[in-house]
Amino acid sequence: MRRILIVGAGQSGLQLALGLQAKGYDVTVMTNRTPEEIRTGRVMSTQIMFRTALRYERELGLNFWEALAPRVEGLGLSVAGTLPGVPGVQRLIDWVGRLEGPAQSVDQRVKMAGWLDTFAERGGRIVLHCATVSDLDFLAHRYDLVLVAAGKGELVSLFPRDPARSPYDTPQRSLALAYVHGLGPRAEHPEYDAARCNLVPGAGELWVIPTLTTSGRADILFWEGMPGGPLDVFQHVDGPGEHLARTLELLERYAPWEYGRATAVELTDAHATLAGRYTPTVRDPVGRLPSGGLALGVGDAVVVNDPLTGQGSNSAAKCAASYLASIIERGDEPFDADWMRMAFERYWASARHVTRWTNAMLGSPARHVRSLIAAAGGLQHVADRFANGYDDPADFEDYFFDATKAEAFVAEATAVGVVG
Known part of the structure; x- marks a missing residue:
């Protein structure tokens, strides 16, 4: 049984931990708070999760609040x-x-506390500790794979900023x-x-x-x-x-x-x-520990976008689902640096669309984007497609970034008479 350490108990870390646990992996989660401390503590975020991200939770049987949360x-x-x-x-x-x-949106105090309880009830090991780089350096040789799913604190320093994918250096x-x-x-x-x-x-x-x-x-x-x-x-x-x-x-x-x-x-x-406030950043996914061990960054530890486009929990869920598939497919082969980069690039193939779209929305919208948003006010088909792009931001590549494509899309919607 392969042993895996996950540091961080947020959307990506716990979804991945519970997914691996269900597949028979020996998983340890390291977090600095108990479920009760999370449940009674300060709110941690906003969140709204769309169809694809919710499907990943549903497939793992983790959709405990689906009937309770507003539709x-x-x-x-x-x-x-x-x-x-x-x-x-x-x-x-x-x-x-x-x-x-x-x-749907579920307060992370509710979800993460519930998921931590579930992980423990299913036999998972929880270590209550605020992990440092030296902690991981000491522990790494005891596990087949170390994953860092904590987007804040000292551990983020393990993953250098990727300037080619990070246009902003301030919040x-x-x-x-x-x-x-x-x-x-x-x-x-x-x-x-x-x-x-x-x-x-x-x-x-x-x-x-x-x-x-x-x-x-x-x-x-x-x-x-x-x-x-x-x-x-x-x-x-x-x-x-x-x-x-x-x-x-x-x-x-x-x-x-x-x-x-x-x-x-x-x-x-x-x-x-x-x-x-925080700076939107994409990081190198492979963290190198002082003694030579490796750690793979997960979720916000390696790709953090501004919440303007409501993608945080969605991206975390998609990252966890992608990594889960990559880990299972690896079988008994070593989780080396080449595999880590491959696993990240597999996730980045979809995450890059989120980053590009969010960064575009942070700036002053181009004239054709303003026209597109205005057109949605009179064309329900445009409004519906734009709204559903929040679930699948890759769709924006087909009409959002290029003025000619945007104009053609609006013209087509107008021609067929799909008026709201």
Whole structure:
């Protein structure tokens, strides 16, 4: 039985651990928190998982909350701006695309605590320890494969930044989220749940995501502000109450159509807010330990994109699924550096589309992209295809990046009369 050590207990680490465990591998997970500490701690992220990522969980029998989480059947996009003679900020563009399969969001405090409990119940070994490079150096020879699925801390230094795949060297957004109860229904299509991305040109974005948290149904209000801009106001907040107050002040000023739903919201719990920033980065997947051992980076440890496009948990799930297949196919052969690079490149074949699309959205959208987003407001087929690209970002290669292809796609949608 091959012995595998996974450091990190997030989406990618635990999904991979449970998948390997089900295939008969001897798996150890090293994490710095118990399930109860995770469950009662601070929120760790936003997340919305689309059809493909959810299918990977379902195939492993890990979809424990599927019947409890809100069924997100649509994905909407709005663009804020002003109109001559009209006071205040308006929605210049507004549409909702229907998803081909429902998405869902489960608070990672719920999911990771539950998955850790499941891993232990199935005989997995959990080591409670905040791992360092020297720890891995000492332990590496005891395992056939060491995987690092921790996207923060000292261990990330094992994986050098890949400058050819990392156009940014500073954070591109200041991030601030709050989990709330009491958000009212959407005015448009209230008969089904939809996640909303509101673009505020020159300032940032607001996501509104239906979710399942420790206290049941909730919604996530998630601001992404350009550093130094008017949405970047969460660095020195005095507690969760002030964080929520600033969140609502920004809603009232920059997305009043969302503020109208939020006048009665309250935080889901005392740990329901989070703020920070990080740099989108792609790293070399092979980490070399001081004594010559190797570690393979997983998920955010090697590919971390800005959450603007809602891909974090999806990418983590896809990475875990790809690595699981590569490990099983390796059989009894050694997990050497060549195999590690091959396993990563197999994952990168799909991950590269996420990185390219997310980096494009972080910048100032090209004219044809603005036209494409505007066209979706009147062409339901365009809105639906754009929305479903969040599940399969590779589809954007066919029409998003090239002006000629974008124009041809809109012209075709217009010609067949698919009008929303």
